[in-house]
Amino acid sequence: MQPMNRTMIAPCGMNCGLCSAYQRKVKRCGGCHGEDSTKPVYCVSCVIKNCPTIQSNASGFCYDCKTYPCRRLKNLDARYTRKYHMSMLQNLEAIKKNGIDAFVKAEAKRWACRNCGTTICVHQHMCPACKTMIAD
Ligand code: SF4
Ligand code: SF4
Numbered sequence: 001m002q003p004m005n006r007t008m009i010a011p012c013g014m015n016c017g018l019c020s021a022y023q024r025k026v027k028r029c030g031g032c033h034g035e036d037s038t039k040p041v042y043c044v045s046c047v048i049k050n051c052p053t054i055q056s057n058a059s060g061f062c063y064d065c066k067t068y069p070c071r072r073l074k075n076l077d078a079r080y081t082r083k084y085h086m087s088m089l090q091n092l093e094a095i096k097k098n099g100i101d102a103f104v105k106a107e108a109k110r111w112a113c114r115n116c117g118t119t120i121c122v123h124q125h126m127c128p129a130c131k132t133m134i135a136d
């Protein structure tokens, strides 16, 4: 399992370290900041990653944008909150308030499997190593 670090946090607030595409062993995605050749099509063509504003703002995160949170980000956040119990907007607020390093540290603790310590998969709602389900 790869260690969690700041390069895994996408501009939208997604922690790519929790993604099933990042955690799989075959054709592993390198995360939003990684090479496009390793990503699924929907992340290569992501409207947030490709947003002109995000590519020119100071922090590299959506919270620095004048129209934050835009409709696209709100839609993504609503879908993730509903399906995966994880909020991009909450993540972004935490990064803005406490900084990226504190956020990554808190994420490592929040998403550690309570049984073996491996990072939980947010999409499957369980530990990829020992298959323990995440506690709701
Ligand atoms: S598939 Fe998308 S969300 Fe998942 S790790 Fe790759 S870039 Fe991140
Ligand atoms: S919040 Fe701003 S920077 Fe982020 S995707 Fe929307 S318009 Fe682009």
Ligand SMILES: [Zn+2]
Residues within 6 Å of the ligand: 113, 114, 115, 116, 117, 118, 127, 128, 129, 130, 131, 132
């Ligand atoms: Zn486990």
